Amino acid sequence: MIKDSKEERREYDYLIVGAGLFGSVFAHEMTKRKKKCLVIDRRNHLGGNVYCEHIEGIEVHKYGAHIFHTNDKKIWDYVNQFTSFNNYINSPLSFSKGKLYNLPFNMNTFYQLWGVKTPAEAKRIINKQIETYGTKSPENLEEQALSLVGKDIYDTLIKEYTEKQWGRKAVELPAFIIKRLPVRFTFDNNYFNDRYQGIPKGGYNTIINGLLEGIETRTGVDFFEERSVLEALAKKVVYTGKIDEFFGFKYGALEYRSLRFEHEILNTDNYQGNAVVNYNDKTYDYTRIIEHKHFDFGKQDKTVITKEYPEAWTLKKEAYYPVNDHKNQEIFKKYKEASMCLENIIFGGRLAEYRYYDMHQIIASSLTKVNQVLQKETIG
Known part of the structure; x- marks a missing residue:
């Protein structure tokens, strides 16, 4: 393949838009392979949503709680090369109608709800309520939840929380939002079942700083305000922002x-x-x-x-959870098809892929993308 002379003269191999986990991992891996990267971010700090701020000697998760967990030893080893992790176990509580309940739903929760002490007692209550209130073909989130865990758990620990979270009545939400509700018949408050879990010592900034060590970064830079100038700097662009924004919302805004x-x-x-x-x-x-x-x-x-x-959500607010209903998925398909036509633009991450990722999943996704890009370059 004959390379464009302009491409040969460009200063960087990759311009990476977004300094969150996906972009930082991609930059780190490509830099190890002698590629020159520039990482930019619209915010005034690196790290995306895992950014921590040191306040009163405490690492504050600036954009909500982030608990690292995975069953993948390779991913666990990968993050541990930058810092060690403590042995924090996520065991949240739920305050409902004046009482505290353990999460996830387990024997402690059932004792708090009904005073039952054995799995057999708890199963009898749940199964009876599912039989009474459930349906074989749930048409909305409320029917789905009632069919999975019964009325008491739903009314006490799911209904109002979910309605606040999504800003809509549970009967107006699609059933697929709750695909399953884990119910444990053991006295176990560990929210995750993963083998590896913890919080990085020194906060998540230690991981981001380790990933981006020796790599040029620029914060407070809006890609869209300086798009033509920035794109001209690199042979390829790795874009981790909102995919609809990249294409000027030409098919409509994703919600x-x-x-x-x-x-x-x-x-x-x-x-x-x-x-x-x-x-x-x-x-x-x-x-x-x-x-x-x-x-x-x-x-x-x-x-x-x-x-x-x-x-x-509005266009001026941060986008956190994609509304993956049928309407939005149809819009996303159009953007996905358009993205596949761009040879020198690489899309990755939760906003560019319009999907929710846990941290271990986004790291794995970025590592996979690196390998795909390198294989394509080798073939090309």
């Missing part, structure tokens, strides 16, 4: 739910005794309170809490 975070420094050493407490009732506008010091078993004199408020 999301947004979040607002209110951070508070409190003059107490322990506010709620747990890192994450969900607030199920609609009388609270927020869905959960995070007390960050508990992620690191902190002993500081003060504490920092974050209240998480779900919000309707």
Whole structure:
């Protein structure tokens, strides 16, 4: 293949738009292979949504709780090359109708709900309620949840929380949002079943800084405000932003739910005794309170809490959760097809792929993309 002379003269091999996990992993791997990368981000910091801010000696998860978990030893080893992890186990609580309940749904929860002490007792209650309130062909989220766990769990721990989260009545939400609801008949409050779990010591910035060490980065840079200049700098662009924005919304805007975070420094050493407490009732506008010091078993004199408020999304707000209903998926398909026609643009990450990713999944996705790109370059 004869290369364009302009391409030969470009300063960078890759311009990476977005300094979150996908972009940072991609830049790190390509730099190891002697490729020259420039990483830019619209925000004034690196790390995307895993960014932590050091406040009162506490690593504050600026954009909501991030607990790393995976069953993939390769991914676990990959992140541990940059820092070690503590042994934090995610065991959230839910505050509902004046009482605290353990999550996920397990024997502790069932004891708190019904006073039952054995799995057989709990199963009898759940199965009877499923038989009474469930349906074989759920048409909305409420019917789906009732068919999976029955009325008590749904009314107490799911309904109002979900309606706050999505800004719509449960009967107006599609059934597929809840594909399954894990129910454990053991006294186990560990939210995740994964073999590896924890919080990076020093916060997630240590991972991002390790990934981007020695790589040129620029923050506070809006790709779309300087698009032609920035694209001219590199042979290829790795784009991790919203795919509809990349194409000028020509097929319409994809829908999301947004979040607002209110951070508070409190003059107490322990506010709620747990890192994450969900607030199920609609009388609270927020869905959960995070007390960050508990992620690191902190002993500081003060504490920092974050209240998480779900919000309707607009083009001026941060996009967090894609609304993957039929209408939006049809729009996304058009953008996906358009993206496949662009030879020198690589799309990756939750916004570019219009899907939700856990952290271990986004790292694996970026590593896979690196291998695909390198194979294509070798063949080309």
